[in-house]
Structure formats: C-alpha cells, structure tokens
Amino acid sequence: MKRRYHVLRAHSLGSAEREFATDVLVGLTERPKRISSRWFYDAHGSELFAEICDQEAYYLTRVEHEILSAQAEDFVSAFRGTPFNLVDLGAGDGRKTVLLLDAAQRLGLDCRYVPIDVSESALDDLIERMQARYPDLEIEGVVSEYLHGIEWLVEQAPRRASLVAFLGSNVGNFDRAGAARFLRRLWNALLADDGLLIGFDLKKDPDVLLAAYNDPRGLTRRFNLNLLTRINRELGGHFDLQRFAHFGTYNVFSGAMESYLLSLCYQEVRIDALERSFTFKPFEPLHTEYSFKYLDEDVLRMAQETGFAVQARHWDDEHRFCDALWRVVKAS
Ligand SMILES: C[S@@+](CC[C@H](N)C(=O)[O-])C[C@H]1O[C@@H](n2cnc3c(N)ncnc32)[C@H](O)[C@@H]1O
Structure with missing residues (x-):
C-alpha cells in the first residue's frame, strides 16, 4: 500500500514537558488554582474520553x-x-x-x-x-x-x-x-x-448537564483525577489521589459547566520537577475545565x-x- 500520511510533531518531547511544567507551576500558584484542560489528554486521558463519549448521559x-x-x-x-x-x-x-x-x-x-x-x-x-x-x-x-x-x-x-x-x-x-x-x-x-x-x-436544563458530566460509572471523575496521575508520572508529583474529589457543577451566571478537583484536607504536595511544594487548604478547588454552553x-x-x-x-x-x-x- 502506498504510504499517504505524514505526522508532524510540533514539539520535541523535552519542550512539551517544559511547557507542561510551566503551566502547572503558573496554574498552582494562581488563586484560584487552575490547570488547563488540554493536559487531560495523555494516552490514558484520551482513552477515558472515548469511553465517556459512549455513555448514554x-x-x-x-x-x-x-x-x-x-x-x-x-x-x-x-x-x-x-x-x-x-x-x-x-x-x-x-x-x-x-x-x-x-x-x-x-x-x-x-x-x-x-x-x-x-x-x-x-x-x-x-x-x-x-x-x-x-x-x-x-x-x-x-x-x-x-x-x-x-x-x-x-x-x-x-x-x-x-x-x-x-x-x-x-x-x-x-x-x-x-x-x-x-x-x-x-x-x-x-x-x-x-x-x-x-x-x-x-x-x-442544568439537570441534563449535571448528569452528562457526573456519569454513574465515575469515568469523568477518573478523567479529572488522571491529571494528577499525569503530574505524578511526568513531573515527579506526589499527589495522593485519595485526597482529592472530582466536582462538576453548572454556573448559571456564566453558562458554563465547570470541573474542579477539591482537596479533601490540608495538605502540602511536592512536585520534584518544580523543586517546590504547593499548599492545599481543606476543600480548596483546583479548576480543571470549562465547558461553556450557548x-x-x-x-x-x-x-x-x-x-x-x-x-x-x-x-x-x-x-x-x-x-x-x-x-x-x-x-x-
Ligand atoms: C473533547 S475532545 C473532542 C474530540 C473530537 N473532536 C470529538 O468531537 O469527539 C478534545 C480533543 O481535543 C484535543 N485537545 C484538547 N485541547 C487541545 C489543544 N489545546 N490543542 C490541540 N488539541 C487539543 C484532545 O486531545 C482531544 O482529543
């Protein structure tokens, strides 16, 4: 078969990791803390998203x-x-x-x-x-x-x-x-x-939105928490996933579904690649995604x-x- 495809890898792996590290550093020092949803999509995140798409809700x-x-x-x-x-x-x-x-x-x-x-x-x-x-x-x-x-x-x-x-x-x-x-x-x-x-x-109807982003199998929860797993793996993070909860909510004023990870206790989390720790207060939110509605x-x-x-x-x-x-x- 004649080869008719070509893949351009816009970033070398090294620079993609640096960009991830910079985004995490900037995002975790902001108030409120936030990390862009683009970082959800490592190999596992992409698989989880495909499974989410198959859900009825x-x-x-x-x-x-x-x-x-x-x-x-x-x-x-x-x-x-x-x-x-x-x-x-x-x-x-x-x-x-x-x-x-x-x-x-x-x-x-x-x-x-x-x-x-x-x-x-x-x-x-x-x-x-x-x-x-x-x-x-x-x-x-x-x-x-x-x-x-x-x-x-x-x-x-x-x-x-x-x-x-x-x-x-x-x-x-x-x-x-x-x-x-x-x-x-x-x-x-x-x-x-x-x-x-x-x-x-x-x-x-916000109930339809809330059901879509809080599926009964917990896929959206795993998708959200996978961001912390990715930080642990790629940046030497020390997040304990048991200490964070997925929270998806609809903001009626802005018209956006919003996803957060909530810290369940007071904790300090070190990220080796950033050579520093970050403090999370009890129930402090980390914003991970907007899904605006129109x-x-x-x-x-x-x-x-x-x-x-x-x-x-x-x-x-x-x-x-x-x-x-x-x-x-x-x-x-
Ligand atoms: C919500 S999924 C949608 C996939 C597909 N377009 C669909 O409609 O089913 C988002 C896709 O965009 C990719 N993505 C997210 N943020 C991106 C960004 N900033 N630049 C390039 N791709 C991005 C993700 O890897 C993922 O495959």
Missing part, C-alpha cells in the same frame, strides 16, 4: 453524530472542484469526522485530511484507523496545540482551501473572551471563503464579532446541540 457526541449524519454532504459540498484540507482541530478519535470524509468520498472531492491534536497517542491511533478505512486518502497529522497546528497551515505553499472542523463543542473549553481571541487567530490564519464547521453545546444568538454574535459569515446552522431533534458552518469573510 453524555449526549454531546450522540447528538452531534446525528446532525453530521444528516448534513455531512451539505457541509463539504462547497469544495466541489477545489482541492481542500479537511482540518480536524482536536480530532480525538475522529468518530464524527468519518461522516465528513465519507461524504467527501461519495461526492468524489479532492480532500486531504489534516487532524491536529495535542494527544500524540490519540493522533497515532486515529491515523492508523483512517489509513485503513481510506487507503488512498492523503493524511497530514499534526501533534500540537491548536494554534501551532494552524501555523503549520499558514506555512504551506501553495495554500489550499480549508474546511476546519472544530467539533465536540471544543470551543466551549475557552472562556468567552478566550474563545473570541482564538477564533480571531483562526480567522487570521485562514483564506477568504474557507469554512469553519463548529459545534456548540446549547444551554439546557444560545443560538451567541452562535450568530460570535461569528459576526470574529470575521465569519454564518452559512448554515443545524440542530438535533431535541435542540441540544448546534453545528454551524461559518465562512471566512475577508476584503479582497
């Missing part, structure tokens, strides 16, 4: 799958006759992206697949599966943080048209100001008329404020989730 994956099943051809059909990159930002296991790739194949489109993910193991597994499913598909995988991956796009010559898929409501991991900053950067890296297919989890009007406003035109919006039957197709508007 975690409706996000199921309903977005429903939308893409019905609309995939519409989302890719603008690229008839134009070679294009299907960029999968935070690709994960790509279980919904296959709907877009299948549609591109059915329509005979000239599509190169560009998954970008900070999780090296998830990306390697994904590429292996995609290569087996689509032997002739050209794949350029990028192991990196979103924006570094996007820089890779900018450096390509000649530039190709792109459809960027930002699925799974990943945008909700940014707070409102951070999402706008991120979308403007993305706009800046894209060409006029490029597409952004972006998933938004919508505001809904109204339909937010989807329109965010596009307008960040340089995109809304081309299409589609919802699942119960109006839980919206996938919007935005187009980059640039003065020629």
Whole structure:
C-alpha cells in the first residue's frame, strides 16, 4: 500500500514537558488554582474520553453524530472542484469526522485530511484507523496545540482551501473572551471563503448537564483525577489521589459547566520537577475545565464579532446541540 500520511510533531518531547511544567507551576500558584484542560489528554486521558463519549448521559457526541449524519454532504459540498484540507482541530478519535470524509468520498472531492491534536497517542491511533478505512486518502497529522497546528497551515505553499472542523463543542473549553481571541487567530490564519464547521453545546436544563458530566460509572471523575496521575508520572508529583474529589457543577451566571478537583484536607504536595511544594487548604478547588454552553444568538454574535459569515446552522431533534458552518469573510 502506498504510504499517504505524514505526522508532524510540533514539539520535541523535552519542550512539551517544559511547557507542561510551566503551566502547572503558573496554574498552582494562581488563586484560584487552575490547570488547563488540554493536559487531560495523555494516552490514558484520551482513552477515558472515548469511553465517556459512549455513555448514554453524555449526549454531546450522540447528538452531534446525528446532525453530521444528516448534513455531512451539505457541509463539504462547497469544495466541489477545489482541492481542500479537511482540518480536524482536536480530532480525538475522529468518530464524527468519518461522516465528513465519507461524504467527501461519495461526492468524489479532492480532500486531504489534516487532524491536529495535542494527544500524540490519540493522533497515532486515529491515523492508523483512517489509513485503513481510506487507503488512498492523503493524511497530514499534526501533534500540537491548536494554534501551532494552524501555523503549520499558514506555512504551506501553495495554500489550499480549508474546511476546519472544530467539533465536540471544543470551543466551549475557552472562556468567552478566550474563545473570541482564538477564533480571531483562526480567522487570521485562514483564506477568504474557507469554512469553519463548529459545534456548540446549547444551554439546557442544568439537570441534563449535571448528569452528562457526573456519569454513574465515575469515568469523568477518573478523567479529572488522571491529571494528577499525569503530574505524578511526568513531573515527579506526589499527589495522593485519595485526597482529592472530582466536582462538576453548572454556573448559571456564566453558562458554563465547570470541573474542579477539591482537596479533601490540608495538605502540602511536592512536585520534584518544580523543586517546590504547593499548599492545599481543606476543600480548596483546583479548576480543571470549562465547558461553556450557548444560545443560538451567541452562535450568530460570535461569528459576526470574529470575521465569519454564518452559512448554515443545524440542530438535533431535541435542540441540544448546534453545528454551524461559518465562512471566512475577508476584503479582497
Ligand atoms: C473533547 S475532545 C473532542 C474530540 C473530537 N473532536 C470529538 O468531537 O469527539 C478534545 C480533543 O481535543 C484535543 N485537545 C484538547 N485541547 C487541545 C489543544 N489545546 N490543542 C490541540 N488539541 C487539543 C484532545 O486531545 C482531544 O482529543
């Protein structure tokens, strides 16, 4: 079989570890303490996330799958006759992206697949599966943080048209100001008329949200605590996982599901790579994740404020989730 894939590892392992150490140092010295959710996704974190997606209560994956099943051809059909990159930002296991790739194949489109993910193991597994499913598909995988991956796009010559898929409501991991900053950067890296297919989890009954993020099998709890396991393994941390509890809550004012690790007692935790210890007071929170929820009007406003035109919006039957197709508007 002809080899049609390539993986760019944007960081050497050493520099990725330094970045992790710096983020942990900065985050644990802030008040309140916080660590970015991007660090959830080591090999085990990516596996746990895939299991979370299979849970009945975690409706996000199921309903977005429903939308893409019905609309995939519409989302890719603008690229008839134009070679294009299907960029999968935070690709994960790509279980919904296959709907877009299948549609591109059915329509005979000239599509190169560009998954970008900070999780090296998830990306390697994904590429292996995609290569087996689509032997002739050209794949350029990028192991990196979103924006570094996007820089890779900018450096390509000649530039190709792109459809960027930002699925799974990943945008909700940014707070409102951070999402706008991120979308403007993305706009800046894209060409006029490029597409952004972006998933938004919508505001809904908080009980439905709380059930989705506090599953009965405790997968979300393990996913959250895995961050401490990762610090222990990669940075020589001395976290005792028995002394922390997972806490997921919905903030009705900001409209975000928020995940925390709560210290169950007074404790000092040393992290060898940082050559220092951190004090946790009883029930002190460590913030680990935002999952912002949106109204339909937010989807329109965010596009307008960040340089995109809304081309299409589609919802699942119960109006839980919206996938919007935005187009980059640039003065020629
Ligand atoms: C919530 S999962 C969504 C996966 C997939 N897009 C879906 O809809 O099922 C987030 C994925 O984005 C990746 N990720 C998280 N933060 C990232 C970042 N800052 N840069 C690149 N990838 C990131 C994770 O490794 C994970 O695979």
